[in-house]
Amino acid sequence: MIGRYVRVRSLPLLPTTAGTYWLLAVLALLATAINYANNLIFALAFMLLAVWLQAAASCRRNLATVGWQVDLPRPVFAGESLSIVGALTDRRGHRRYGIALSTGKANSLPVGVAADGEATLSLALRTDRRGALTIADLALVSCHPLGLWRARRALPAVEALVYPAPGGASPLPARAMRSAHRQTAADDFQGVRAHVPGDPLRRINWRVFARSGEAVVNAFDGGHGGDALWLEWETCRGDTETRLAQLTRWVLEAERSGREYGLRLFGKVLPPARGHLQREKCLTSLALCEVDSQVGRR
Structure with a gap:
């Protein structure tokens, strides 16, 4: 204790x-x-x-x-x-x-x-x-x-x-995938994506399927480096609390889907990562976020 x-x-x-x-x-x-x-x-x-x-x-x-x-x-x-x-x-x-x-x-x-x-x-x-x-x-x-x-x-x-309480109705940004870093080895795990006909069964992520019922497959990158999902303050709309609620929801959804994601807040950037530690870092930053009132109304 x-x-x-x-x-x-x-x-x-x-x-x-x-x-x-x-x-x-x-x-x-x-x-x-x-x-x-x-x-x-x-x-x-x-x-x-x-x-x-x-x-x-x-x-x-x-x-x-x-x-x-x-x-x-x-x-x-x-x-x-x-x-x-x-x-x-x-x-x-x-x-x-x-x-x-x-x-x-x-x-x-x-x-x-x-x-x-x-x-x-x-x-x-x-x-x-x-x-x-x-x-x-x-x-x-x-x-x-x-x-x-x-x-x-x-x-x-x-x-x-x-x-912040998760809120907002916007889905995860579809155009927020950007190259996060360069990989030195090929076929490094980069998260999951939606299953499409023709994907090999051995790449289906059964843990995610058992938890959510959603068929997703493990995605791997080559030597060029993988893409990460960026969750950004500027892509949200509304006042400060509305934006923080939306970003909180996106963090939880990205974590549940096993994706690598980063967070861009006003004046603070968390580099892409995945896992429980990244989730806690992002949620803590959102909880303690202090934004000027003029910025929050943009």
């Missing part, structure tokens, strides 16, 4: 609504006991007050020494849920109860941690825009026991990346 072990620095503790009413009930009992000089009501009031104070101490102790490690969130596309996953650990030999992960707007389901054990916490956050996302209000919260107090333990900010 990638992450950091976090020690507590500050642990705010506030009464819940139930805890506030509990205290008001204690004050009402004390007023009644004083008015009627009733020792039994005095005893009941002080017992309830002792429970209220002990609940505060137990609630704070439940979070004070628990360990926390967080995974680096995986990138998602805008509109999808970003998952924050971390591990709670106890190294003090104390069982923990009812601990949840919170951002102020959303809370995970509470979990318990066995003595000297570990438990996983997961929180899903809805994303609505692309770019680098900083989750700064992450915290562990607990209302154990009795729900009279709420302890909140602030956690370090978590950084995540949100890709």
Whole structure:
């Protein structure tokens, strides 16, 4: 698990609504006991007050020494849920109860941690825009026991990346194939193309056929060098976000088809390549793309 072990620095503790009413009930009992000089009501009031104070101490102790490690969130596309996953650990030999992960707007389901054990916490956050996302209000919260107090333990900010949501209806550019580089050997694999009658069966890419049902064949180049598909900012239309959505869709389609492709953005060029690493490079560049508003309206 990638992450950091976090020690507590500050642990705010506030009464819940139930805890506030509990205290008001204690004050009402004390007023009644004083008015009627009733020792039994005095005893009941002080017992309830002792429970209220002990609940505060137990609630704070439940979070004070628990360990926390967080995974680096995986990138998602805008509109999808970003998952924050971390591990709670106890190294003090104390069982923990009812601990949840919170951002102020959303809370995970509470979990318990066995003595000297570990438990996983997961929180899903809805994303609505692309770019680098900083989750700064992450915290562990607990209302154990009795729900009279709420302890909140602030956690370090978590950084995540949100890709643009794929969009647009334009197919992959048919006239964007250009010579990418010179090859020193003949018959180097250059991707796939649509199957046409007469293609040998041994060149059919069965993996792509099994995944998509589309009959494609493996394409090879000669010693002159192969062609690559260029995905370019200037070939798109619309504002910045519309263009980025279209380019994102093209990147995904090019990757699924096994083609070699490059990306030309305003002020940035990624040379042609294929594979998972090229996909991540292109999507990251699209997520972090900053374009002048005048350029985006061309």
